[in-house]
Amino acid sequence: MHLFRKLSRMPIGLTAPAFAILLAVFGIPIILLFLTSLNAPAFSVANYQAFFDQSANVRVLFQTIEMSAVATVTCVIIGYPTAYLIVAASTRMRIALIVLVMIPYLTSGLARTYAWIVILGDRGLINNLLLDLNLVSSPLPLIYNRAAVYIGMVHIMLPMMILPLVSVMIGVDKSLMAAARTMGARPFAAFWRVFFPLSLPGVRSGSVLVFVFCLGFYITPAALGGLRDAMLSNFIATQVSSSFNMARTAASAFILLAIAVVVLSMVGLDLSRTQGHPTQPSRESWLRRLSCFGAWRRHLNELPIPSRAKRWTAQLYQAGGDNRWSKIVGAGFVALIMVYLLFPGFIVIIMSFSAGMFLEFPPSGLSLQWYRSFFGDPGWYDAAWTSIRIGFLVATLSTVVGTLAAYGLSRTLPQLRGVLTMIILTPITFPVIVVGNATYVGLVKFGLIGSATGTVLAHSIGAIGIVVVIVSSTLANFDRRLEQAAMSMRARPYQTFMRVTLPLIRPGILGGAAFAFLHSFDELVITSLIGGLSVRTLPLKMWETIRHDIDPTIAAVASLLMLLPILSLIVLYVTWWRSRQMALRAVAEPAT
CATH class of the missing domain: 1.10.3720.10 (MetI-like)
Incomplete structure (x- = not known):
């Protein structure tokens, strides 16, 4: 509690776990990978020249x-x-x-x-x-x-x-469209x-x-x-x-x-741009910089004004067309x-x-033979269980770390918040093969290649960014006056967070956890680089079957994967509905 009180005074400290994982697994390794591409410490562009020298x-x-x-x-x-x-x-x-x-x-x-x-x-x-x-x-x-x-x-x-x-x-x-009409x-x-x-x-x-x-x-x-x-x-x-x-x-x-x-x-x-407001161009088009072109453009725009006025007068009292x-x-x-x-x-x-x-x-004819084949084959069953186990670990780690980071970012300065958020989102905005190579270099240093722990860490760097985005959007709609009211009643920061903030942002946290789980469960490229031959997840098993075998069991597997997001949406809807009912009851109780 004492630690939470200190962090509440310096909320950016809540982002430390997220940045620690990001730097160790991805940030520092990608710098090392870049230095490797330059043949450090000799520093040459020979590898890049060799790439462009080959026409293929x-x-x-x-x-x-x-x-x-x-x-x-x-x-x-x-x-x-x-x-x-x-x-x-x-x-x-x-x-x-x-x-x-x-x-x-x-x-x-x-x-x-x-x-x-x-x-x-x-x-x-x-x-x-x-x-x-x-x-x-x-x-x-x-x-x-x-x-x-x-x-x-x-x-x-x-x-x-x-x-x-x-x-x-x-x-x-x-109403802007109506005004134009x-x-x-x-x-x-x-x-x-x-x-x-x-x-x-x-x-x-x-x-x-x-x-x-x-x-x-x-x-x-x-x-x-x-x-x-x-x-x-x-x-x-x-x-x-x-x-x-x-x-x-x-x-x-x-x-x-x-x-x-x-x-x-x-x-x-x-x-983070405010939606619905016109965006101001950061720089003018090069055509607008030409004064002669601008004059001609204004002149051409003025030519149809009389005809527009006549058409508007003629159509002013006409009935709307059948759409x-x-x-x-x-x-x-x-x-x-x-x-x-x-x-x-x-x-x-x-x-x-x-x-x-x-x-x-x-x-x-209709049969469940391919589903029985899936659940009866140890190869498929073990791969599915491995994916589920890794997915839950990734969801747990990324939800805790990502929620703390989102909570800390929501209470920092807007300029610093934007920079830090983009850094956290780097693993999901860079091409996945680049992220996979960087995490491979980082986890080699820790001896985690071919281990479940390394796979969890590799999946988590992207899942944390997903949780940060979802929880941050939930916190953006959160009324902070509720926290101030709780503190005015002598509630401590930890009590305020657990009894006021957490119940209201719970749907966003659960949504982030669900998306983090799906992100890990579907990951293939990074898993193939990090897992090696030891960690065989369901996507890896499916990919091997698609490329090297003709097994109709994969249709049953694909069907189960397609039903998974539907179940996730149902769970999220039920959670949101229950949260909304609790909020309505909380508002109704003081009134009665």
């Missing part, structure tokens, strides 16, 4: 940037109208659609990639349907090509684009000149997140693409497994990291996107109950 490496690098950019642009084109239509829906429909977007977002990326293998494979759903209808005589090459990789990447990243857009669009004041602006003009600029922070945040995550894609291009569709993460992973030249591997990793850092520095990722068709088109578009996000998982769940010796859709 340069081709893979540009291919990685190209594929990430195409996937990002596709997510923006699809995600922006989807988010706009979700926000425009009624409250209940909006909540239902957000939940439907959250389900694939929380689902294992490996399970979703497997779903597309089932759909696009030579004996997959689409080819079987075309063959049964006699539309083709042989299976179409729908998999192991660039198009299949894009389909899988966009499917995995689209929720990450939609959710930031929805969070920003909800905060936009809708009353001034004679047409619907598209009001949207383009009022709503769209206010939603740009969501576009920027979503685009940066999607692009940086795509740079580190490893599973999807390896499972759905061919030899010509490999990305730099696949190249680095191959170097790690087949070569002991850590300096060359480090140089490749830092080249990938440099791309991510350049994008983050150019575009920025301000997660029934626009609503039908919008509803159809959203339904199509929901099918794209949810249909692959639905197909895998149905096929997992197949009674045949092979997976088929629709199943010729």
Whole structure:
């Protein structure tokens, strides 16, 4: 209690455990890895020169940037109208659609990639349907090509684009659009000149997140693409497994990291910007700096003013047009996107109950044989238990450390809070293959490679950032006057935290714990580097089965992984509902 009282006077001290783990496992190792890439203490760029001297490496690098950019642009084109239509829906429909977007977002990326293998494979759903209808005589090459990789990447990243857009669009004041309409602006003009600029922070945040995550894609291009569709993460992973030249591997990793850092520095990722308020440009466009161009631009903008005035006068008292068709088109578009996000998982769940010796859709009969195979096979069962055990340890460690860090950050100066938060979020904003290499170097120093403890620490550096984000958002809506009222009644800091603060932020803490568990349970790339041959988690077992074996049991495993986020959302909803009921009772008791 005495320690808690001291820390309450200096809240930044609560972030010490988080930064200690981050520095030991990731911060200092990534500096050592960078020095290794420079051949320290000789300090030369020979490893970087060797990378760029090979044309194959340069081709893979540009291919990685190209594929990430195409996937990002596709997510923006699809995600922006989807988010706009979700926000425009009624409250209940909006909540239902957000939940439907959250389900694939929380689902294992490996399970979703497997779903597309089932759909696009030579004996997959689409080819079987075309063959049964006699539309083709042989299976179409729908998999192991660039198009299949894009389909899988966009499917995995689209929720990450939609959710930031929805969070920003909800905060936009809708009366601004109505004001623009009353001034004679047409619907598209009001949207383009009022709503769209206010939603740009969501576009920027979503685009940066999607692009940086795509740079580190490893599973999807390896499972759905061919030899010509490999990305730099696949190249680095191959170097790690087949070569002991850590300096060359480090140089490749830092080249990938440099791309991510350049994008983050150019575009920025301000997660704390107030939503719904117009953003001021940090610097003017180079076109605006040309005075002659600016004069011509103003002159061209003034030309249509008389016609706008006449059109506004003519349309002032006209009845509004029938927007029934626009609503039908919008509803159809959203339904199509929901099918794209949810249909692959639905197909895998149905096929997992197949009674045949092979997976088929629709199943010729229903059976639980593949689920019995999963629970009866020690290989699958032990891998699942290992993932659950590591996931609970990661969730416990990251929840305690991340909650303390979030509580301390919420009580520090805003400028310092932003810098420290971005440092904590570094492991989840850097490409995962770079994080994996850095943690490998750090845990080698502690002799924890191939151990469950090392795997827990490696997973925790990313899980802590997730908990900090979720708990910080909960604390942002917390009324600190409740703490002041408790202290005015002579409650000590520890009592205030346990009896006032903790019950009110409990939903955020449990939500952070659930997300931390899912983060650890789905981790593959870092686990494959840290766990070695000793720690065999469920994602590793699934990945080996996908690449080297044709075992229909994996359909049952993927189905269970797809049901896991649904159970997590139910638990979070029940926790939130109970917390809300307790708060309502607390307000009602003094009134009675």
